[in-house]
Amino acid sequence: MPQLDKIIVFTQIFWLFLIFSFLYSLLTHYFFPIFLKSLKSRRLIIEVNSVETENLSAQFEKKQASLNQALIRNLVVVENHLLRELNCLKSLNVNSSVITVDEKISQASQSSMLYCSQHLFDLIPFYLKWTA
Template sequence: MPQLDRIIIFTQIFWLFLIFFSLYAILTHFFLPWILKSLKSRKLIIETNSKETNLLIREIEIKHDSTKELLIGSLSRVEIYLSKNLVDLKSGNLDTEMLTVDEKIARACINHGLYCNTKLLDSIILFSKFN
């Protein structure tokens, strides 16, 4: 069989190794640094994007917390104001129908402020705009 001849096998093995090692040297010398450079640049881009994302998340959390504190403070001021006005309404000489309506509204607002603060604040979703 001519394909198993010793003379043909040695030349084929020689050219196989010569072509393989030359392609290997060309790929590792020219193309591998280019590929590694693109991979490193992609990694740096991902790292900077994740840092910026974490910074934006922290800013949003700070704004959310400050808004929540402001809302809690405003609700407590409303509660204090309504409790003071409820006492003033009880001591004043106003129309009895108006007094009962105002008293019911004030009690409802106070109860809402006292017992629904956490539920109210947890149900409000705040989104901040980015410039």
């Protein structure tokens, strides 16, 4: 049987080994390092992007916290100013229609200050416009 002839089997094994070793050396020495470099560069790009994203989000949160504090501080100043003005108007006995309008405005602002505290400000999203 020609399939089991020893002469044919040895030549086939020889060529198989030769072609396999050539392809293996070609892949390991030329293509595999290129593939590893691309994987490593992608991983480094992802790490750099994640660090930059974390830095930007930390800056955003810091600016948002300072903006919230400034808003709260300024709203307290406005509330105090309106209450002082209302007290001054009541003490001066100014026209009653002006007093009622100012009284209603001050009551509305006082109610909004009392009930729209930090809890409501936390629900309001503030977005900064990034310029690049």
